[in-house]
Amino acid sequence: MEDASDRVRERASERADRLKSGAAGGTGASALTRSRVRLDLPRPARRRLLPEYDPEAFGRFSERIARFLGTGRFIVWMTLVIIVWVLWNIFAPQELRWDEYPFIFLTLMLSLQASYAAPLILLAQNRQDDRDRVNLEQDRKQNERSIADTEYLTREIAALRMGLGEVATRDWIRSEFQDLIKEMDERRLFPLESDEGDR
Numbered sequence: 001m002e003d004a005s006d007r008v009r010e011r012a013s014e015r016a017d018r019l020k021s022g023a024a025g026g027t028g029a030s031a032l033t034r035s036r037v038r039l040d041l042p043r044p045a046r047r048r049l050l051p052e053y054d055p056e057a058f059g060r061f062s063e064r065i066a067r068f069l070g071t072g073r074f075i076v077w078m079t080l081v082i083i084v085w086v087l088w089n090i091f092a093p094q095e096l097r098w099d100e101y102p103f104i105f106l107t108l109m110l111s112l113q114a115s116y117a118a119p120l121i122l123l124a125q126n127r128q129d130d131r132d133r134v135n136l137e138q139d140r141k142q143n144e145r146s147i148a149d150t151e152y153l154t155r156e157i158a159a160l161r162m163g164l165g166e167v168a169t170r171d172w173i174r175s176e177f178q179d180l181i182k183e184m185d186e187r188r189l190f191p192l193e194s195d196e197g198d199r
Helices: 002-025 029-035 055-069 072-091 106-164 172-187 193-196
Strands: none
Touching: 055 072, 055 106, 072 106
16 A cells, blocks of 8 residues: 555656756746636737738728729720720830830730729629628518517407407497397386376
8 A cells, every 4th residue: 555655656756856847948837838828818919921901991992993893984984095005006106105016015904904803893792792691681680570570460459359349339239228128118118108198
């Protein structure tokens, strides 16, 4: 029994020695506690290689561009720029031309414009899809509330109708009185007017 307890004490002292030596060397349990992150504190800001931007502002900017690209005004301006570009590079003096006949620079500029326009339009469409999804969810919840309200009002109206069916109305009371008067006349509980006249 004592041998087992001595072995347990021996192992515990060995562990303590290893932990102390690990703390001195910067490894072991102390390194683990140093690398732990406290969850009650915000993370420190990290440096990033890419510039930071506001995605919401960028999205609004892309929607504005996509709206402009989908207008007739953009097509008119683009057509005028291309016509001026082509005419200038055909009829201007040789030293003032910047794009000779095959108009390779114009083709490059149009390709560049298209390569930026397509992702901006897709980004604007994605934002519109997100807005539509949120609107559909809100409409669905509103419809559910309207259906629940309608069902509640239907039940209330049915309860009122059932309640009104048991209430004595003026016409019902009048008809009951008339029935009672007829019944009493038939039994001759009231003397007839001719009988009163004879008395």
